[in-house]
Amino acid sequence: MTSVKQPLWAPPVSIQPEPVLKIYNSLTRTKTEFIPKSGRSVKWYNCGPTVYDASHMGHARNYVTQDVLRRIMTDYFGYDVQFVMNITDIDDKIIKRARQTHLLEKLRTDTTSLDGNLISHVSAAFRAFLQNELAAGLPENERLSSTETDQELDSKFIRIADLVQVNKEWRQECLKRDEKFDMNFTSANRTLLALRNAENSLKAGDTSQEEAHKLIDGSQDILILFLDEQYKSTVTDPSLSRNLASHWESLFFEDMRRLHVRDPDTLTRVTEYMPEIITFVDKIISNGYAYESEGSVYFDTKAFDDAPNHDYAKLEPWSKGKRDDGVAEASTLTKFTRRSASDFALWKASKPGEPSWESPWGAGRPGWHIECSVMASAVLGENMDIHSGGIDLAFPHHDNEMAQSEAYHDCPTWVNYFVHTGHLHIEGLKMSKSLKNFITIDEILQKYTARQIRLAFLTQLWNAKVDFSESLMSGEVRNLETTLNNFFTNVKALVSQAQNNGVTSDGYHHYEDLEKELVAKFHQSQYTFRAALCDSFNTPEALDVLRDLVSRTNTYINSRGKAVNLGVVQNIARWVGKMLRMFGLGEGESSEIGWGQEGNAEGGAVNREEILMPYLRTLSTFRDGVRRLAIDKSDSALKDILALCDKLRDEELIPLGVALDDQEDGKALVKLAPPSDLLKARDEKRAIALAKQAKKEAAKEAERLKRLERLTKGKLDPREMFRPPNVKEGVYGSYDESGVPLTDGEGKEISKSARKKLLKEREAQVKLHEEYLKSEISKVG
Ligand SMILES: [Zn+2]
Secondary structure, eight states, rough: OTOOOOOOOOOOOSSSOOOOOOETTTTEEEEEEEOBBTEEEEEEEEEOOOSOOOOOOHHHHHHHHHHHHHHHHIIISSSSEEEEEEEEESSHHHHHHHHHHHHHHHHHHHSSSSSHHHHHHHHHHHHHHHHHHHGGGSOOOGOOOOTTHHHHHHHHHHHHHHHHHEEEEEEEHHHOOOTTHHHHHHHHHHHHHHHHHHHHHHHHTTTOOHHHHHHHHHHHHHHHHHHHHHHGGGGGOOOHHHHHHHHHHHHHHHHHHHHTTOOOOOEEGGGGGGHHHHHHHHHHHHHTEEEEEEEEEEEEEHHHHHSSSSOSSOOGGGGGGGGOGGGGGGHHHHHHTTSSSOOOOOEOOOOSSOOOOOOOTOOEEEHHHHHHHHHHHHHHOOOOEEEEGGGGIIIIIHHHHHHHHHHHTOSSOEEEEEEEOOEEEEEEEOOOOOOOOBHHHHHHHHHHHHHHHHHHHTTOOOOOOEEEEEEHIIIHHHHHHHHHHHHHHHHHHHHOOOOHOSSSSOEEEEEEEEHHHHHHHHHHHHHHHHHHHTTTTHHHHHHHHHHHHHHHHHHHHHHHHHOOHHHHHHHHHHHHHHHHHHTTTTTTTOOOSSSSOTTOTTTTHHHHHHHHHHHHHHHHHHHHHHHHHHHHOOOHHHHHHHHHHHHHIIIIIIGGGGGEEOTTSSSSSSEEHHHHHHHHHHHHHHHHHHHHHHHHHHHHHHHHHHHHHHHHHHSGGGGTTHHHHHTTTTSEEEEESSOOOEEETTOOOOOOOHHHHHOOOOOOOOHHHHHHHHHHHHOOO
């Protein structure tokens, strides 16, 4: 019994090995194989926003793209990701914005009437703005000096305004000098207008608060800078920055949710990590890579770079030595306290009017870069798999983050893979936070759906520069969305039709060469799709795979007709839908805790009514109509029933999102689709039919007019046709008995050929006249 053995089994040999995930790593500037440090768990830190203003398209590009990468890692590759993101809720920009908003608000409430004082205040602000801000874009000879009188200043500005209007090249030159030129010019122009209006109001004796506020509002961009310059040290309330930051933070997350960006797994705020930041900075000092100077602490880039196991600026070693933009504002103050220009602040001694925290080095606040090092280390430990952020942050922010953390942990590698999302250009225009001509997420969502925006980003590589243009949205994005919509609608209609018919067999298996080819194509597509995503998340290629598979499946459906193998088609449609949802393109993501709900749970009663009633009402109305017609038994009953059927299809079901496509076999194909799409399609169809009808009617009308013209012409008795007033007096002299001229006005005989022509004309009129007489008789008859 034991002597009988199973035959030898040989392990299979792979003919198409599974592709390996490679990620474009900014630390090598190549695609490198992704190796998580521990099993399938992935520690990931993403630099979050500084919250001081509305989120714009630059944010959308960055965070939607990060979200796509994160979804591919978790939902497609199945990694256990911990995604950590910070919120910068204390920072120069936040403090400044909070202070400026407060000062302007205070001026507004303190101003009860319009007076010369306020006007001269705004004038002074205008003058300072022209000299300090607008000047940066102007050529030397147009710049404004402090010696000019107010009138001279005005007329000089008007000259500039003229040049801006008429001379495009001149304006471009200004923009080259200073990219904020347009924005500054607009602010100045608005201010001048507000000033003029205020002066006129004052002259006319209107000193109302309303007029005063008009002046403040019209000049606020300029006024805010002026007020800040004068009063910044008087504002010390730390709750101003806190309130501003939390206001914009909640709006940021609202925008992100509207874009279907998942919340981070762990959210960290700088102001909540002050003790950790102070300990962190302290340890960098004791490790020998930072020093204290006049209440501030600086990172010692030289000491760090010289250490045998450390390198400064791993991402952009060629940028080493360029000044840290974070301290540019206060460069004159800090220049002499730093040992080297590339040293950057870990801790900043607080200036008057700034929120501050107590530290071993005195009252102050953290530098910008330190927060990410501290919070990422606090949550993820001394090493992480992935760090992400916009490409703008690579240097100095990310290089400084890495240096600080490697100095703190005294480790050679803090981040294994650094991924940077590419720039966004809107119709060729680079978006930048410092400019006001940015498109907010709220604005863009009024124009396109979250899905369309995400599709636009997916059609481009995550680390490439994206050109976001009208033509991209109305071309590739719209086409792709329509193709997918049509595909799903068709397959769903086929499926529901089959369900309606119940389980039947026509005696054939419907799995022939066409089906085998399609299934082979499906599996190959799944492989290519994976290969594309393994190739550093190549989403444009992955979308091409889906598009191609959909097109092949459509061809199959069309060629098979009624004999289509629905199982095959359904599997493909399910997988395509699953991949689209994986990219975050689907609706209604459920993150329910627990077992989930069964479809027909008790609570469903309310929903059932809500969902079914509109359809039932339509059905009932239709039934009423058919019944009434049947009872009335009128002659036109059949015609009226058909009209009711058309009305059901074209008027009643379409707003409910139901399309009935009449088929040859007399059974309509039922489709569920968004009502707006159906309405649009119906209206387009109607417009075409109307145009056709109009054309037909126009032709008919032309025919009628032609006939009318003939009849009018025919009214004329042929005997009278060559006599005045039907010809000019004196053209002919004498006529024969049928009214055809014999001589001309001068008594000369009509030539033979001319007479022949006249006879021909007469013949035609005889015919017309007969036609006319006939129509007159038929009228009488
Ligand atoms: Zn960061």
